[in-house]
Amino acid sequence: MRFSQAHIKPIALILGPLLAIFVPIFLTIPEHQKAPFMLGVALWMALWWMTECIPLSVTALIPLIAFPLTGIATGKETAPRYMTSTVFLFLGGFLIAQAMEKTGLHRRIALFILSQWHASLIQIVAGFAGATAFLSMWISNTATTMLMVTIAVAVISRLDQQFNEKERQVFSTTLLLIIAYSANIGGMGTPVGSPPNLIFLETMRNVQLDQTPSFLQWMAVGVPMVFAGLAVLYFFLAKIVRQLPWSHASVDPIKAEITQLGQMTREEKFVASILFMTAMAWMTRQGIKGDTFSIPGWSALLPYKGVDDGTVAMTAAFLLFLIPIKNNTPILDADAFGHIPWQILLLFGGGFAMAMGMQRSGLSESIGNQMAFLTGVSPIVMMIFIALVMTFLTEITSNTATTQVILPILAAVSVGSGHDLILLLVTATLSASCAFMLPVATPPNAIVFGTNRIPMKAMMKAGIKLNLVMAIVIVLIVRLARILLP
Secondary structure, X not given: OOOOHHHHHHHHHHHHHHHHHHHHHHOOOOOOOOHHHHHHHHHHHHHHHHHOOOOHHHHOOHHHHHHHHHOOOXXXXXXXXXXXXXXXXXXXXXXXXXXXXXXXXHHHHHHXXXXXXXXXXXXXXXXXXXXXXXXXXXXXXXXXXXXXXXXXXXXXXXXXXXXXXXXXXXXXXXXXXXXXXHHHHHOOOXXXXXXXXXXXXXXXXXXXXXXXXOXXXXXXXXXXXXXXXXXXXXXXXXXXXXXXXXOXXXXXXXXXXXXXXXXXXXXXXXXXXXXXXXXHHHXXXXXXXXXXXXXXXXXXXXXXXXXXXXXXXXXXXXXXXXXXOEOOEOOOOHHHXXXXXXXXHHHHHHHHHHHHHHHHOOHHHHHHHHOHHHHHOOHHHHHHHHHHHHHHHOOOOOHHHHHHHHHHHHHHHHHHHOOOHHHHHHHHHHHOOOOOOOOOOOHHHHHHHOOOOOOHHHHHHHHHHHHHHHHHHHHHHHHHHHHHOO
């Protein structure tokens, strides 16, 4: 009998709580009495997250109920994990993205980049890839993909008049896949580009405060990853369009969009300045720390040391609500909070609460002690294994939920086996953004597949190659860039 998703969800719905009940009954850890309870809760949450038998954000609320009842932590200790500084960093990023979308600045940025890359089909594809990756570094990859697909469909429709059926299929499939994949890859570039990146930073704060990378230090790895990822896309996908016929008249939709936008408005200039200053503040707050040198950031000049990236993000959002720009009113108003994806913020909080519970209960230490046998395993072998597991696991599960589950475990493994914490966690985090095979893997994949211009076979064929190659690329870049991290 073949089990479909409809069969699996009811089973998972019952099995999850049963795991939380029976694991502590059959498992005892004398040195950490609460660890079995935490393991049961973690398995429960992981199962429900992976099968999505109920909304992910609802599963994220389990610690608020289970921790006080099992003695892992009190409700007063658990609740603050749902509103950490990392959550406010993400909240500020959402509000800035809303301001960009409200003023149309995101569309102007995309079209400006595309206007510089239209001399050939390969340049069109490269322009879409670059614009998509750049925007995804700063705003939601879902919103970025929606924007770029809208423009791409206009271009494809124009090309339909000069291509035959086979040529149309080749170009539309290539362009749309590159948009989806560039959105995923672009999210690796900055800490705010993808939820797994923020989960990594929060995990590092919980495990090893003195090694938490700054915004700029993350970019020292993330930006090269973006360029390497785009190069991989070109090698496997973009060069296919070189064989297709080309006419400059095919870029009329892009030119028409630029003409329609007109001059940059006062509102766009204001939001652009906020975005620029915020990005610069993020990048320079902690400066650069290397093994043999240190360049202090601007936060070192402040009398108090409590400012972090969440403070910067909320300051920028505050200005968007405060300064009257548009018809003597601010860019954002109270309606902005109705468009914030609170379910994602709850999902963050649930993962942070679970990570706290694993440490408080001693489960992390117990797992680490059991992993001492990995001490002799080569770091490269460990990294490749982690990259491949994360890449293919996120094809069928939420990359946010998967990262929430895996990173605390890897942190424990690192402590127990003596492996470099940064190498393992950064590898897992970046790999969580590399799901290219299935439409359900990420929202960008689903969006482009929804255009009905991409055969499932084409996505799977391209995706499995990229999954394997990007795993190797991630391991190489993280290993080479390790000196730039704290």
